[in-house]
Amino acid sequence: MNNKLLSTAMLVDAHVHIHECFSISEVLDSALQNFQSVAQKIKISSSQYFGTLILTEIGESTWFKKMNERSNNEQSLEGSHWIFQKTHEPESLYANHTSGKKLLLLAGHQVVTQENIEVLSIISSQFINNGLRISDTIQAIQAAKGIPVLPWGFGKWLGNRGKIIHQLIQASEVDNLLLGDNSNRPSFWINPIYLKQAQKQAIKILPGTDPLPLKTEMSRPGSFGFHIKGDLHLEYPGASLKQMLLDSNTTITPYGALENPFQFLRNQLKIRYAR
Numbered sequence: 001m002n003n004k005l006l007s008t009a010m011l012v013d014a015h016v017h018i019h020e021c022f023s024i025s026e027v028l029d030s031a032l033q034n035f036q037s038v039a040q041k042i043k044i045s046s047s048q049y050f051g052t053l054i055l056t057e058i059g060e061s062t063w064f065k066k067m068n069e070r071s072n073n074e075q076s077l078e079g080s081h082w083i084f085q086k087t088h089e090p091e092s093l094y095a096n097h098t099s100g101k102k103l104l105l106l107a108g109h110q111v112v113t114q115e116n117i118e119v120l121s122i123i124s125s126q127f128i129n130n131g132l133r134i135s136d137t138i139q140a141i142q143a144a145k146g147i148p149v150l151p152w153g154f155g156k157w158l159g160n161r162g163k164i165i166h167q168l169i170q171a172s173e174v175d176n177l178l179l180g181d182n183s184n185r186p187s188f189w190i191n192p193i194y195l196k197q198a199q200k201q202a203i204k205i206l207p208g209t210d211p212l213p214l215k216t217e218m219s220r221p222g223s224f225g226f227h228i229k230g231d232l233h234l235e236y237p238g239a240s241l242k243q244m245l246l247d248s249n250t251t252i253t254p255y256g257a258l259e260n261p262f263q264f265l266r267n268q269l270k271i272r273y274a275r
Contacts, residue, residue, distance in 0.1 A: 107124060225254070
């Protein structure tokens with residue numbers, strides 16, 4: 001057996017923003033703790049899983065690039081216990097803690113289409129321009145060898161945008177299109193209609209935290225996501241996870257709790273006040 005190939009479980013947060021008000025080292029510290037807590041709850045030992053953050057960078061954010069550059073000379077983050085390590089592919093990176101613990105970081109971006117619909121390009125380091133039609137955006141993501149994901153968002157799938165989402169889910173010619181859920185959805189808002197539609201059509205739904213641009217959200221990455229089992233090539237982990245996600249036989253098991261109503265309302269008010 002290839003000693004670089006590991007049969008393992010992966011705990012994955014598929015929608016991680018690193019906002020300007022965040023500290024990368026605190027995000028990583030929190031993610032490590034959150035993955036450990038999840039592993040204990042679902043009874044996976046610390047040596048039997050990879051905690052994975054899929055970054056969905058907004059606009060001209062280049063956090064993944066900055067972390068990748070630090071890996072050239074094994075610089076640790078100032079005042080932290082994290083050192084970055086390159087893989088053999090541009091879209092993945094290991095964050096190694098001095099305790100011996102490790103996180104897998106995967107590149108990705110959030111794109112806004114001409115129709116004002118958000119699409120995630122995950123497990124790809126290539127930048128996709130905003131403002132393209134949604135069909136062109138999806139094609140551009142696939143050409144960049146990323147996976148296009150339509151993420152649920154509060155109020156973002158209503159009206160004409162909702163009709164477009166419905167058409168995309170129904171369209172059999174849109175291959176490898178996935179949907180996303182996130183923990184900002186309040187607990188009283190069970191199963192939005194288009195997530196139900198996707199489930200009926202066996203379209204995979206990738207949960208993630210989707211942290212808001214508030215300092216209090218910095219501790220959330222890793223706390224909401226999914227676990228998956230498969231063969232992970234340690235030098236090409238991004239390609240391995242892509243293969244797992246696009247395999248119709250792969251089971252995605254969500255974990256984590258939706259937002260409690262009080263916190264949901266408080267966060268929405270904070271966001272609107274900040275704007």
